Amino acid sequence: MAFNKISNYLLERFTEIVGPENIFTTPEQLQKYAHDETEDLVFFPQVAVSPVSAAQISDLLKLCSEHLIPVTPRGAGTGLSGGALPVLQGLVISTEKLNKIIEIDQRNLQATLESGVITEVFMNAAVEHGLFYPVDPSSKGSCFIGGNVSHGSGGPRAVKYGTIKEYVLNLEVVLPNGEIIWTGANTLKYASGYNLTQLMIGSEGTLGIITKVVLKLLPIPTQNLVMLASFPNSESACAAVSSIFRTGITPSCLEFMERRGVEWVIEYDHFQFDLKPEVDAFLMIEVDGHDSNLLLTEAEKINTVLESHGCSDVLLADTSAQKEAIWRLRRNMPLSVKSNSIYKEEDTVVPRAELPKLISGIKLIGLQFGFDSVCYGHAGDGNLHVNIIKGNMTDFDWNNKLKDGIREIFELTVSLGGTISGEHGIGLVQREFMDIKYSTVNLNLMRGIKNVFDPKGILNPGKIF
Amino acid sequence: MAFNKISNYLLERFTEIVGPENIFTTPEQLQKYAHDETEDLVFFPQVAVSPVSAAQISDLLKLCSEHLIPVTPRGAGTGLSGGALPVLQGLVISTEKLNKIIEIDQRNLQATLESGVITEVFMNAAVEHGLFYPVDPSSKGSCFIGGNVSHGSGGPRAVKYGTIKEYVLNLEVVLPNGEIIWTGANTLKYASGYNLTQLMIGSEGTLGIITKVVLKLLPIPTQNLVMLASFPNSESACAAVSSIFRTGITPSCLEFMERRGVEWVIEYDHFQFDLKPEVDAFLMIEVDGHDSNLLLTEAEKINTVLESHGCSDVLLADTSAQKEAIWRLRRNMPLSVKSNSIYKEEDTVVPRAELPKLISGIKLIGLQFGFDSVCYGHAGDGNLHVNIIKGNMTDFDWNNKLKDGIREIFELTVSLGGTISGEHGIGLVQREFMDIKYSTVNLNLMRGIKNVFDPKGILNPGKIF
Known part of the structure; x- marks a missing residue:
């Protein structure tokens, strides 16, 4: 498919749709839309827009479809695989202004929000309503919920609570031809035809632009304990991982860290930590629930497993400050590696x-x-x-x-x-x-699905396939 | 699409593929394949086969595809929406002989099984390995795991543990053209292109025939309590449901039953039960976990909520016999209604x-x-x-x-x-x-997907659309 450049005519039409304050064309303005967090890759779009509604996105996509303009949907640009990079120039549609939490429904334990809401902002809003949204990717302070859906995000708590695919009930999506659909229903069970909701999850902006998300929420676990376990080598730490689950306990986090990563965090973050010379790997383990005695019993059981795998030392954190310190070690690892x-x-x-x-x-x-x-x-x-x-x-x-x-x-x-x-x-x-x-055969099925949603191939071209 | 009848030539070829012991053509033999559990509907296929491998199914589908024979995949035939009925005659492919549990992997808490394994047989096998598979549709004693996948099955425990879509990691599928694929990977996280695994779940045998299933397993909850709560009317019972979740407790079952249903079970099952005249509806509530004291605390909290919604009486079952009696009341309700x-x-x-x-x-x-x-x-x-x-x-x-x-x-x-x-x-x-x-628009997307997998439309025609 040969794509076209955005003409002055189209630029005017785009401006009519989103208003002059939401369209960006200069290199200084476009800088922000030219990269994500993937290595040092940079691709400038010809034009970027930040629409404020699904209706505006629909109008934009109708025009782009008609005029064969490549469109790259963009959330917060925190991706690590280059999904938001406009590799064929064209138009970037940013969801940054779709940032309203529409409803947190305490009666049904679910929420409806626009796709440009920052994940942590939503998590905190849920907590204020006495509810828990567990999917916490490292970038939760800046990434958008729509980007999380598009990438099938996980994060440390997925080990107990699952990835985002277990929380998305329904999606509002603008298709490449401008049609707006809801993919499913706001229900916990669903057996009414093909599951378009699940198909959208992880489709990386190639099938449609997600504008609203309905998420399932949980009661808040009130108690937790965090452990940091030291091992002489990575293999023994990793071997302990699967033994922990065989005790019948499902930790709410079970993270692995190599010594070098910890060294770099100490250096980058001026972190106070007594790193023993014989330690080469760590497991960080969190258990959560509603009963602190039960958690202590679980921690003891886990401790026994860790020791049987050669763990030399376990730090048990039960104050907020101690827990925060261990989490900081893990949370700052990506940035420390990056800075190094x-x-x-x-x-x-x-x-x-x-x-x-x-x-x-x-x-x-x-x-x-x-x-x-x-x-x-x-x-x-x-x-x-x-x-x-x-x-x-x-x-x-x-x-x-x-x-x-x-x-x-x-x-x-x-x-x-x-x-x-x-x-x-x-x-x-x-x-x-x-x-x-x-x-x-698998790839052709995926290409066929892409073609059903986006027969002109305008949406996020150059990705996945 | 005009379909063809199965000719003598094809019948011979089918017989070569599956062997004479696995092909059925007489009315007496075909009776079994002519109905499911949906009302009193009856549709006879022209021929039914019970292949023993994905390779045989592949060979059958290649022939049917070439000769435009409609094919209806069939699990145990326990469906309630007519999905397994061969409405256009043709060939029924039964998965009843694909009944091997290939591996229960205690190291990874997952299992690989053929699609014709009976759900309860698999649940029991998991328990023997110290593991828990929670998806228990009412028909668990006879339905097949492949049919559960095809219908996105739930059951009473879904309220805490989710439906089957949260347990399927990977599927072996024979496509209508005979190609055999695996849809995903045996991993808990997956962000590698469109999620064909989730797309197959709930697709009701219209996209491919599922031959192997990889399922996630859990540790077994060791304790539970069951409560039966009586209400003066259905509305107050239903209103209590959403209040229970707002306490922060997620029951492992929360079932509603109207008085009439209970009356019919008493009659059908000669069930001993003191049904008070002022009671018009019931909630059956189960909580599970690993700590009996914690469960008692949860039961007390739930009790308070129930009373605030006008519940007149709560029966708390903590012996196996009492729990079994309450479960029997609920489990026998479909059959009691049917018999009435x-x-x-x-x-x-x-x-x-x-x-x-x-x-x-x-x-x-x-x-x-x-x-x-x-x-x-x-x-x-x-x-x-x-x-x-x-x-x-x-x-x-x-x-x-x-x-x-x-x-x-x-x-x-x-x-x-x-x-x-x-x-x-x-x-x-x-x-x-x-x-x-x-x-x-939604329906056309679904039809488009169907067409990608099954361009000739031979697989389970007349269903969903």
């Missing part, structure tokens, strides 16, 4: 008992291809973020040879029953690895 | 706080159209099974006038934010009501 070196982050996921094989395999591949890595992530879900560090690699090797190493990592992941992204999505940067996971 | 009168069951679902409006609206519609109804179901999910009783209705009214009444019930359901099926599916009998819930 050029890096690429891969979002591997395997069945959790395969983690020891995955991590030792990754280190071997690194040795073979000459790269170092810092690994951390949601071990309870088998979801390991592999941060490949440029370090002393030459630019040539980084830009050329590394790709083969990443391919080997994904081949290992898939051979262990896993897939190439657990929660970051495919977007632009993982697109070339889709063949590792999927047969042509 | 010709009836039609509608599977309404609304946001749970709308239940009082739904139930009083249904009774009003009944008065207007001259039908009586017995309602019961998964009130905690807002999922109410409305059993319309023929009683004294004339055959003419039953066959003609009733349809308009059902349409009004579904219009009410949708106006309350609900949908026309929570867990039974659309199949054959709810097809004509799809327009109440969906715009032409």
